[in-house]
Each structure stands twice: as C-alpha cells, then as structure tokens.
Amino acid sequence: MTHALSLRNVSFAYDGPAVVEDVTLEVGEHELLGLIGPNGGGKSTVLKLAAGLLRPDSGEVLVFGRPPAEARDRVGYVPQFARFPRDFPITVAQAVLLGRVGGRSGLRWSAGDRAAAGRAIEETSLGELSRRPLSALSGGELQRVLIARALAVEPRLLLLDEPTSSLDQRAEADVLALLSRLTDRMAVVLVSHDVGFVTEYVQRVACINRTLLCHQTGELTGELMRDLYGHSVRAIQHDHRSGT
Amino acid sequence: MTGFLGALVEHEFLQRALAGGLLASIGCGVVGSYVVVQRISLLAGAIAHAVLGGMGVAWYFGAPPLAGALAAAVIAALVIGGVKLRFAEREDTAISAIWALGMAIGILFISRTPGYSVDLMGYLFGNLLMISSGDLGLIVALDAVVLLLVLVFFRQFLAVCFDAEFAQVRGLHVERYYLLLLVLVALTVVMLIQVVGLILVIALMTLPAAIAGRFIHSLAAMMALATLLGAVFTTGGLALSYAPDLPSGPVIIVVAGMAYLLAAAFGRPR
Numbered sequence: 073m074t075h076a077l078s079l080r081n082v083s084f085a086y087d088g089p090a091v092v093e094d095v096t097l098e099v100g101e102h103e104l105l106g107l108i109g110p111n112g113g114g115k116s117t118v119l120k121l122a123a124g125l126l127r128p129d130s131g132e133v134l135v136f137g138r139p140p141a142e143a144r145d146r147v148g149y150v151p152q153f154a155r156f157p158r159d160f161p162i163t164v165a166q167a168v169l170l171g172r173v174g175g176r177s178g179l180r181w182s183a184g185d186r187a188a189a190g191r192a193i194e195e196t197s198l199g200e201l202s203r204r205p206l207s208a209l210s211g212g213e214l215q216r217v218l219i220a221r222a223l224a225v226e227p228r229l230l231l232l233d234e235p236t237s238s239l240d241q242r243a244e245a246d247v248l249a250l251l252s253r254l255t256d257r258m259a260v261v262l263v264s265h266d267v268g269f270v271t272e273y274v275q276r277v278a279c280i281n282r283t284l285l286c287h288q289t290g291e292l293t294g295e296l297m298r299d300l301y302g303h304s305v306r307a308i309q310h311d312h313r314s315g316t
Numbered sequence: 317m318t319g320f321l322g323a324l325v326e327h328e329f330l331q332r333a334l335a336g337g338l339l340a341s342i343g344c345g346v347v348g349s350y351v352v353v354q355r356i357s358l359l360a361g362a363i364a365h366a367v368l369g370g371m372g373v374a375w376y377f378g379a380p381p382l383a384g385a386l387a388a389a390v391i392a393a394l395v396i397g398g399v400k401l402r403f404a405e406r407e408d409t410a411i412s413a414i415w416a417l418g419m420a421i422g423i424l425f426i427s428r429t430p431g432y433s434v435d436l437m438g439y440l441f442g443n444l445l446m447i448s449s450g451d452l453g454l455i456v457a458l459d460a461v462v463l464l465l466v467l468v469f470f471r472q473f474l475a476v477c478f479d480a481e482f483a484q485v486r487g488l489h490v491e492r493y494y495l496l497l498l499v500l501v502a503l504t505v506v507m508l509i510q511v512v513g514l515i516l517v518i519a520l521m522t523l524p525a526a527i528a529g530r531f532i533h534s535l536a537a538m539m540a541l542a543t544l545l546g547a548v549f550t551t552g553g554l555a556l557s558y559a560p561d562l563p564s565g566p567v568i569i570v571v572a573g574m575a576y577l578l579a580a581a582f583g584r585p586r
Contacts, residue, residue, distance in 0.1 A: 123485045141487075149485040160353055160478055161529055161538045173475040173486055181471075205533035221482070 076259030082131035106274035113281040115263040148222030150232040165202040171224030192223035212243030232262040248273040320555040333444040337550030340507045345543025347504040348525035364517040366392035366418025372425030389502035397495040442513030442565030512565035523572040527579040
C-alpha cells in the first residue's frame with residue numbers, strides 16, 4: 073500500500089550536528105498525525121523535508137511513493153502563522169488564490185483556480201471575511217486563511233507547522249476540528265510543541281527529539297514524556313489536564 | 317505656480333523635465349511597491365550607490381555614463397541578490413561593502429577623468445532640467461521592460477513576496493524570481509537617477525509606495541496609487557523649485573518626505 077508520506081532512515085543537518093537523525097515514519101492516506109517534541113527538536117525540519125523545502129542528507133522521503141518535488145500538486149503546506157507579515161497589502165480572497173500559483177503566467181486566474189479557492193474559503197468559513205485585508209484579521213482567522221490557501225491546492229497531504237500556537241483555546245479547537253474533518257479526503261500532519269491539547273484530536277503522535285522517540289496511539293505515558301522533554305514534564309502534564 | 321506653467325509652455329527643457337518625472341513615476345510606483353512590501357530598501361540603496369562605480373568607469377573610457385550605470389546596477393543587483401541568498405547571516409555587512417565599494421570605484425575613476433565635477437553633482441543629486449530626449453527614450457524603454465515583466469510574472473512575484481516558502485513548495489523557482497525582482501529594482505534605479513540623483517533614489521522609490529500602502533489593500537492598487545503619488549511629487553517638486561531656482565531633486569524629495577510624514581501622522585494606523 074502507498075503511504076501519503078513515508079520517511080525512511082532520514083537524517084538532516086543544517087550546518088553542524090544532525091537536527092534529524094535516522095527517522096523512519098509512515099503516514100496513512102487518511103491519517104491525522106501529530107508530530108510533537110521540544111522546541112529545536114527537529115519537528116519543523118521533518119515537516120520541511122516532507123514538503124520538499126529541504127533535502128535529506130541521507131535516507132529517503134516519499135510523498136505518495138514519489139519524491140516531494142514530483143508530488144507538489146498533492147501537498148498543501150501551512151507555514152507558522154505567528155511569524156507571518158500582517159501588513160502585506162492583500163485581501164483574504166487574493167491570499168487564498170495564491171494557493172493556485174504555479175508556472176503559468178499572466179494577471180488573470182482561471183475559472184478552475186477561482187472555483188478551488190472558493191471551495192477552500194467556504195470550507196474554512198472565511199466567506200464573510202473574503203474581502204477583508206489580512207491586517208484586519210485575528211490570529212485564528214489568519215490561520216484559517218493559511219489553511220484555506222493550502223486547501224486551494226486541492227492536496228491529498230496537508231502539512232501544518234504549529235497551526236495552533238498563540239491561538240486561544242476556542243480558536244485552537246476550531247482549527248483542530250477542521251483538520252480532523254479533512255482526513256476523510258487527505259492525510260494531515262501537524263507539528264506542535266503543545267502536546268496536551270493536540271492529543272485529543274490526532275489519531276497518532278510521533279515524538280521527535282532529533283530521533284523518533286515514540287510512535288503510538290492513545291495517551292502518552294509519563295516515562296515517554298520524560299524521555300522527550302526532560303525536566304519540563306510536570307508543566308506539560310498540567311497543561312494537558314487544563315486543556316481537557 | 318503660474319510662472320511655472322508659463323515657462324512650461326515656452327521652454328522645451330521644462331517639458332522634457334516634466335515628462336521625465338512623470339515617466340519615471342511609473343517604474344517608481346510599480347517597483348517601489350515591491351521594495352516596500354519586501355522590505356528591501358537597504359538593498360535598493362546599495363544598488364543605487366554602487367551604480368556610481370559603473371558611471372565612473374564608463375566616463376573614464378568615454379562611454380555614455382548611463383550605459384555604465386545600467387550595467388553596474390544590474391551587476392550590483394545580481395551580486396547583492398546572490399549574497400542575500402547564500403550568506404543571509406552576514407548580509408548587512410556584505411551589502412554595505414558593495415554600497416561603499418561601488419561609490420569608491422566611481423570616485424576613483426572620475427578623479428582620473430578630466431573635467432568631471434559639474435556632471436558628478438548632477439548624478440549624485442539629479443538634474444531634471446538637463447534631461448535630454450535620449451534620456452527620455454531610455455526611461456521609456458526601461459518603463460516598458462519593467463511593466464512587461466511585472467505583467468507577465470505578476471502572480472509569481474506576488475506569491476514570492478507574500479510567502480517565499482509556500483511559493484517554493486508550489487514549485488516556483490523562488491530564487492530566480494527574487495533575482496529578477498532585484499534586476500527590476502536596478503532598472504528603476506537607473507530611471508530615477510536622472511530625476512533625483514543616486515543618493516536620493518531610495519526616498520523616491522519607497523516614499524510614494526509607503527504612503528500608498530497605508531491606504532490600500534492590494535498590491536496592484538498600491539502600485540497605481542504610488543505611481544500617481546510619484547507623479548504628483550515630481551511635478552510638484554519641479555514646479556516649486558523652478559521660480560526660486562532651487563535644485564529640483566532635493567525639492568522633490570522634500571515634498572515626498574513631507575507627504576509621508578503627513579500620511580504617517582494623520583493616516584489610518586496600520
């Protein structure tokens with residue numbers, strides 16, 4: 073069977089020690105996988121490897137059985153929105169249409185492009201905001217715009233980097249509920265350092281701190297949390313309780 | 317102001333000056349909008365100043381200075397772009413070095429060329445009243461190239477400026493578009509040097525777009541409004557400078573700068 077995403081013995085270093093080492097991971101076609109781990113642990117790097125933004129130093133990354141560069145039309149990528157420039161002169165509708173950008177030139181978008189963007193806007197409940205400038209949106213609304221832009225690609229694998237960081241709990245729950253609905257037609261991989269809340273929604277978590285430490289469904293045990301986060305275990309378990 | 321209008325009807329050099337300002341406003345508004353949203357005014361400044369190197373060399377060898385400017389601007393844009401893409405962590409030092417090196421080379425070559433000083437001031441601070449019909453032809457040609465490239469690659473440029481990482485995932489050759497954008501900046505620098513001189517180029521390139529950006533929520537509309545503002549500033553500066561016989565370049569920049577401060581003080585906060 074073909075997996076939406078598979079990493080085999082993947083290692084990667086920027087300039088120096090390996091950030092990701094010997095990671096092997098597979099994601100099913102309708103799975104919602106949470107990639108969790110401490111900051112600087114390599115989760116975002118794994119996501120960038122999957123998106124084809126980085127090439128592994130060793131090992132193999134395959135998206136639906138093909139290298140990421142050949143599977144671009146099946147991948148929707150949602151970057152960390154917290155670092156996004158909010159003052160860019162663009163409306164919600166225009167930003168979502170940029171999901172359709174590709175090699176073709178010209179000023180006008182095709183009817184197919186507009187239709188795909190329209191569906192993505194509807195699915196993320198952005199209809200009423202579509203003419204608003206990005207600068208007038210809340211954090212949660214901006215996050216939905218970036219998800220809509222990725223959905224406009226009509227992907228079968230959606231990759232999200234910290235989609236819920238700096239959102240309030242209600243906005244976070246909305247985003248996660250949307251992502252779990254999407255799994256009926258695509259695989260979803262999201263990176264999060266916020267373990268507690270995410271585990272309520274994802275079907276499986278992969279814990280990454282340079283290497284893949286665990287790979288399982290259900291509750292995370294205290295022992296695993298200790299391996300993953302070292303001393304910060306207590307604080308995280310507290311977060312988990314308050315999040316439920 | 318009526319004096320200016322009367323003189324405008326009478327003197328061909330004033331008509332050329334007005335046309336030069338209006339034509340350069342097009343490149344200025346379009347490319348200036350990219351410079352503002354991409355936050356690359358430091359790069360634009362470095363390209364503008366490095367251009368003096370090419371002008372000095374051209375002068376020394378008896379070639380047209382603007383041809384040297386054009387070559388130097390494009391080379392500086394590609395070198396600066398390469399530095400920015402490869403050595404992001406040391407880019408400000410490298411860019412400042414190119415900025416200063418270009419000027420130093422220019423001054424050295426000019427010092428070895430007899431009879432330079434009047435023209436040097438013109439290229440540093442602009443002399444719109446001295447613009448020739450050949451210069452106007454060059455501005456028209458550069459406008460045409462800029463507009464054509466922007467029309468053809470509008471969506472790609474928008475995607476790369478808005479979110480280069482996402483554009484790369486979509487398969488765009490982000491670095492190529494980035495370098496092409498810097499080449500557009502270089503072409504615009506050469507246009508604007510004739511209006512306000514290379515030292516004041518950054519101001520004319522960024523101020524109209526920065527004002528437009530406070531009121532506008534689409535890049536295309538920002539370009540249109542910035543072009544209009546550029547036309548108002550160059551025309552207004554030219555008219556104000558005429559009667560008291562002030563240098564037009566600095567007056568244009570003062571007008572643009574005052575408008576920017578007013579927009580910042582009374583415009584909608586962003």
